[in-house]
Amino acid sequence: MAVKKKKTPAVAAKAQSEESKSLAQVEEMAMNAAGALQVDQFKTWLSAYFHPYQACGKEKKNSSLGSATGTFALIGLVQAVVAIIVMALVLAFALPLVGVPFTIAGAVVMLIAYPIGTVIFGFIGSVLYYIVAKLLGGKGSFMEQTYCMALVSGGVGLMLVPFNVLQIAPLVGWIFGLLGVAVALYGIISQYRMIRAVHSLSQLRAIVVLVIPALVIVAIVLFVIGFATIAALGAYGATLPMQ
Numbered sequence: 001m002a003v004k005k006k007k008t009p010a011v012a013a014k015a016q017s018e019e020s021k022s023l024a025q026v027e028e029m030a031m032n033a034a035g036a037l038q039v040d041q042f043k044t045w046l047s048a049y050f051h052p053y054q055a056c057g058k059e060k061k062n063s064s065l066g067s068a069t070g071t072f073a074l075i076g077l078v079q080a081v082v083a084i085i086v087m088a089l090v091l092a093f094a095l096p097l098v099g100v101p102f103t104i105a106g107a108v109v110m111l112i113a114y115p116i117g118t119v120i121f122g123f124i125g126s127v128l129y130y131i132v133a134k135l136l137g138g139k140g141s142f143m144e145q146t147y148c149m150a151l152v153s154g155g156v157g158l159m160l161v162p163f164n165v166l167q168i169a170p171l172v173g174w175i176f177g178l179l180g181v182a183v184a185l186y187g188i189i190s191q192y193r194m195i196r197a198v199h200s201l202s203q204l205r206a207i208v209v210l211v212i213p214a215l216v217i218v219a220i221v222l223f224v225i226g227f228a229t230i231a232a233l234g235a236y237g238a239t240l241p242m243q
Contacts, residue, residue: 023050030159041074042158048148049155049186052193056148060140060198063147068126069119071150075157076118080110082164089168122150128213129195136209138199145198152194156187 027050034042048055084107126146130138133145163180167173188210196206 034158041071041154045151045154045158047155048151048194049159049190052148052152052190053197055151056144056194056197059148059151060144063141063143065143068122068143068147068150071147071154072119072122073115075122075150075154076115077111078154078157078161079118080114082161083110083114085165086168089165122146122153125149125213125217128216129209132212133195133199133201133209136201136205138195138201138209140198140200145195148194148198149191152187152190155190156184159183159187 027046030046030050031043034046044055044059048059087106087110123146126142126149129149130142130145133140138145160180160183163176163183166176167180169176192206192210195201195209196203199206199209201209
């Protein structure tokens with residue numbers, strides 16, 4: 001019978017070193033791309049994505065209602081621009097049917113609605129996280145948490161930009177979609193580290209803070225969808241002729 005060999009500390013350390021090197025290369029490429037755009041906030045976001053402990057420790061002093069709101073709004077604006085690009089690519093062959101005015105109107109609505117929606121839902125999500133964190137002994141303030149959360153969210157959003165655009169490519173789009181999922185999952189890890197950095201919580205408590213609000217949000221969404229479905233079925237049933 002073959003005996004399964006355990007990884008020696010040297011092998012494990014080498015694997016971890018290679019993983020860190022690969023991540024550093026990805027970070028370098030992302031930082032170079034952000035530098036080309038000449039937007040200082042983007043580099044701060046990416047720093048929070050790759051190094052949440054250090055970034056949050058450095059940026060907590062800048063936390064305020066204005067900085068958190070501005071960050072969420074800028075994230076929404078970036079998302080709107082990406083959505084417009086994707087919409088333009090998807091509708092490229094449908095423009096003769098849809099019409100340019102409709103596309104421009106949709107773009108204008110996105111540029112307004114995305115930043116507003118991101119600010120609203122960003123603060124709602126932060127309230128949920130903050131309540132759970134405080135119940136578990138979190139030490140950070142609401143604005144510290146909200147601002148740091150916004151920074152990490154911005155980093156996730158920037159990292160997803162190329163994958164969100166390229167996933168509409170024929171045949172190979174699904175590959176970029178899977179890569180986008182990996183980027184988002186790493187973003188969850190960064191948010192977990194951010195929670196620990198802001199609130200000085202243990203690993204288990206930080207996980208609980210991360211999971212419970214997500215479950216609450218999912219439950220609310222499912223309730224709304226279920227309620228809307230039942231209401232729609234009821235309305236449809238009321239229009240049927242009586243036998």
